[in-house]
Amino acid sequence: MRIVKVRNVEFGTGRPKIAVPITGKSSDDIIKQAETIMSSNNADLIEWRIDFFDQVEDAEKLVETAKKLRQVMSEMPLLTTFRTHFEGGVKKLSEKDYFDICRVLIKEEVTDLLDLELFRKTSELKKVIAEAHENNIYIIMSNHDFDKTPATSELERRLTLMKTYGADIAKIAVIPNSARDVLNLLLATDNMKYKLNCPLITMAMGDLGKVTRISGEVFGSCLTFGTVGDASAPGQIESTNLKGILDTLKIEQTKRS
Numbered sequence: 001m002r003i004v005k006v007r008n009v010e011f012g013t014g015r016p017k018i019a020v021p022i023t024g025k026s027s028d029d030i031i032k033q034a035e036t037i038m039s040s041n042n043a044d045l046i047e048w049r050i051d052f053f054d055q056v057e058d059a060e061k062l063v064e065t066a067k068k069l070r071q072v073m074s075e076m077p078l079l080t081t082f083r084t085h086f087e088g089g090v091k092k093l094s095e096k097d098y099f100d101i102c103r104v105l106i107k108e109e110v111t112d113l114l115d116l117e118l119f120r121k122t123s124e125l126k127k128v129i130a131e132a133h134e135n136n137i138y139i140i141m142s143n144h145d146f147d148k149t150p151a152t153s154e155l156e157r158r159l160t161l162m163k164t165y166g167a168d169i170a171k172i173a174v175i176p177n178s179a180r181d182v183l184n185l186l187l188a189t190d191n192m193k194y195k196l197n198c199p200l201i202t203m204a205m206g207d208l209g210k211v212t213r214i215s216g217e218v219f220g221s222c223l224t225f226g227t228v229g230d231a232s233a234p235g236q237i238e239s240t241n242l243k244g245i246l247d248t249l250k251i252e253q254t255k256r257s
């Protein structure tokens with residue numbers, strides 16, 4: 001699997017990295033949350049969920065807050081995500097406005113990674129991905145299903161499509177309605193870690209899927225989401241507990257003579 005290195009963090013090797021979300025509505029709330037996360041010392045990167053930010057459509061305020069975040073975060077990687085209402089986000093936004101916000105972040109180079117949803121306008125997706133790469137910003141392409149877990153073949157098709165479009169990391173999150181759904185998600189992950197030359201992020205949300213948030217090193221998911229305060233999706237585990245579990249499950253590499 002290709003390793004993607006963002007600042008000092010490598011995705012696609014070792015234990016899954018821990019992302020902690022920021023969900024503040026105001027700039028002050030966002031900075032306070034970042035300070036709390038940094039003091040916890042349990043995060044490998046921060047995900048800023050800008051769909052929670054009241055002033056997200058004000059480009060000047062968006063960039064200003066992003067720069068303040070960088071000061072607090074020092075060299076920790078920042079993933080910036082506008083999760084649309086269609087995929088579980090808190091704010092409705094037109095397709096044009098969605099891509100305009102993405103382009104502000106890219107132009108001002110105020111994030112390290114940018115989340116782009118798979119089921120947006122394909123031509124615009126490809127343009128924005130190219131613009132991001134020109135500015136040394138990595139793309140996590142994502143898809144969320146809050147109703148069900150698609151068939152394994154469909155999960156694999158979507159992950160492949162993300163890679164085809166130019167994603168650096170491919171992400172899928174689903175809602176399982178049975179243990180078999182959880183197994184299907186893990187099977188798709190295990191299959192695709194050998195077929196796609198890019199790191200994967202996969203998870204089944206909710207209590208039933210918690211096992212997928214801790215088993216990434218075995219099955220091939222390079223990142224998981226923990227909490228310091230409010231969660232941004234169902235089933236996220238408190239970051240201190242999550243880090244301890246991941247350390248316990250770490251696969252020790254044995255030397256052969």
